[in-house]
Amino acid sequence: MPSLAFTNRRRSIVAVILLIFASLGSVVVYQKRHGRWEFLSFRRWIQKPEVIPLFEAKDAMLRSGNPALKEVCITFDDGPHRESREQILAVLKRFKVKATFFEVGMRMAQNPDLLRRTIEDGHEIANHTMYHQNLPGLKPDTLHKGINDADITYYRLTGKHLRILRPPGMKFDTTSLAEAKRLGYIVVSYTAASADYGDNVDPAKVVERTLRNTHPGGIVLLHDYPATATALPKILDQLTREGYHFVTTSEMIAHLPPKERQLALKVWNGVEEKQQLPRPAFLLPSVAQSTPAKLATQNTKSVPKGS
Numbered sequence: 001m002p003s004l005a006f007t008n009r010r011r012s013i014v015a016v017i018l019l020i021f022a023s024l025g026s027v028v029v030y031q032k033r034h035g036r037w038e039f040l041s042f043r044r045w046i047q048k049p050e051v052i053p054l055f056e057a058k059d060a061m062l063r064s065g066n067p068a069l070k071e072v073c074i075t076f077d078d079g080p081h082r083e084s085r086e087q088i089l090a091v092l093k094r095f096k097v098k099a100t101f102f103e104v105g106m107r108m109a110q111n112p113d114l115l116r117r118t119i120e121d122g123h124e125i126a127n128h129t130m131y132h133q134n135l136p137g138l139k140p141d142t143l144h145k146g147i148n149d150a151d152i153t154y155y156r157l158t159g160k161h162l163r164i165l166r167p168p169g170m171k172f173d174t175t176s177l178a179e180a181k182r183l184g185y186i187v188v189s190y191t192a193a194s195a196d197y198g199d200n201v202d203p204a205k206v207v208e209r210t211l212r213n214t215h216p217g218g219i220v221l222l223h224d225y226p227a228t229a230t231a232l233p234k235i236l237d238q239l240t241r242e243g244y245h246f247v248t249t250s251e252m253i254a255h256l257p258p259k260e261r262q263l264a265l266k267v268w269n270g271v272e273e274k275q276q277l278p279r280p281a282f283l284l285p286s287v288a289q290s291t292p293a294k295l296a297t298q299n300t301k302s303v304p305k306g307s
Contacts, residue, residue, distance in 0.1 A: 054217070055253075055260040060181040060267045063189045065217035065252040071245040072218045073252045074099040074236075075190065077128055077166065078197075079224030080107055080114035087229040089121055095236040097246040099123050100188075101224070102166045105130035105150030112157050119158065124248040126164035127151060127185065135167045135176035143179050151183075163268060164188055164249050170221075186267055188249050190221035194228070201227035207234045214239065219252070 054064045065071060074092075079085055079101060092099055101118055103125055108115045119125060129135070130149040138146065151162045165185040167176060172187070180187055192213035196206045206227060210220060220235075222228050239246075247255065253264045 053260065054256055055264050057263040057267075059177045059187065060185065060264075061177070061187040061189060062219075062249065062253060062264065064191050064219060065247070066255050066257060067215070067217040068257075069245075069255055070216050070243055071247050071252070071255065072214055072216075072220060072239060073247055073249055074220050074222065075102060075126075075166070075188070075249065076100070076222050076224045076228070077102045077168075078107075078132065079103055080111045080118065081224045082111055082114065084224050084226045084229045085111070085114045085118070087226075088224065088232060089118060089123075091229065091232045091236065092123070093121060095233075095240065097236055098248050099246070100126055100164070100249045102126045102128035102164075102188075103150070103154070104128050104132050105153040106132075108150070108153050108157060115154075115157060124164075124250060125154065125158075125162065126166065126188065126249065127154075127162040128166055129168055132168045134169060134171045136171055136173040138176070140175075140179075143176060144183075147180060147183060147185070166190075181267065184268060186249075186253065186264060188219065191215065191218040192220045194220065194222050194231075196228045196231065197223045197225060201225070203227050203231035206231040207238075210235050211238055214244075216244075217252075219249070 052063060054066065055062050065073060074097060076088065076099060080103060101123055103115065105127075115125070127147065127150050129146045130153070131146065133142075133146055135143060135146065147165065154160065154162050163185060164187075165180050166188050167180075170189060172180075177187065192210060192215075194206050194210045194213075195201075206222075210222070210231070214220060222232075236246075253261065255261075256264060
């Protein structure tokens with residue numbers, strides 16, 4: 001009859017064998033799902049994780065603000081809509097929040113009073129193209145006009161130019177990014193999508209998604225729609241309670257770490273020097289601070305960019 005020590009040793013060996021088979025099974029499942037053996041790659045374990053830059057100079061794209069600062073940028077796409085803009089502006093005023101509105105050119109032309117009201121309340125206006133077409137695949141002249149005509153519309157209404165762009169649906173390709181950069185735009189992405197568009201949107205879910213995905217240096221993507229206007233008070237109230245400071249996209253760019261900030265400003269300044277357009281002046285801090293730097297008001301007028 002085997003001794004107790006021998007029995008325990010045999011049980012241990014069986015357990016180790018079962019553990020090995022279970023591990024191999026997990027590796028096989030991983031390979032079948034992902035089609036690669038990266039799990040077994042030594043290089044995978046020693047390489048540094050990919051770091052996504054806050055600002056990508058090649059594409060002139062702002063992906064995020066400074067994560068070291070407890071600040072967030074609230075952005076609204078697709079307006080101005082008469083069904084929701086006034087309610088959104090009233091909520092922003094109540095919470096003393098300045099936001100960035102990515103406006104569609106044709107809707108600016110249809111609702112110039114809402115555009116002017118938004119500007120009078122101190123909010124930032126940005127380009128969301130003229131007709132809200134997806135940019136990838138457009139012919140070169142259609143792509144150019146889609147971006148530039150929105151700026152011309154804004155200039156005719158205000159005497160100022162747009163310098164920040166978000167492609168509709170945040171869909172882009174190398175051609176559309178190159179055209180935006182050529183025209184002197186910084187493209188602004190987002191870090192928190194609220195999924196607040198479409199039919200039967202539940203404002204409570206918009207609140208939950210927004211708060212769950214918001215982090216320091218975050219860019220919140222909202223839309224100028226009634227469900228968003230309903231959800232907005234709870235979003236701003238909770239973020240305020242959590243100690244967030246609200247900034248526009250220009251202020252967020254001004255608060256980037258020095259290297260990224262200089263890369264971003266180079267996009268604007270380089271184009272303006274070449275085309276001799278009015279140069280926006282930042283009151284930049286020497287180092288990133290929690291208090292926002294302000295974008296000076298640009299009063300100098302010039303002709304629309306392109307035709």
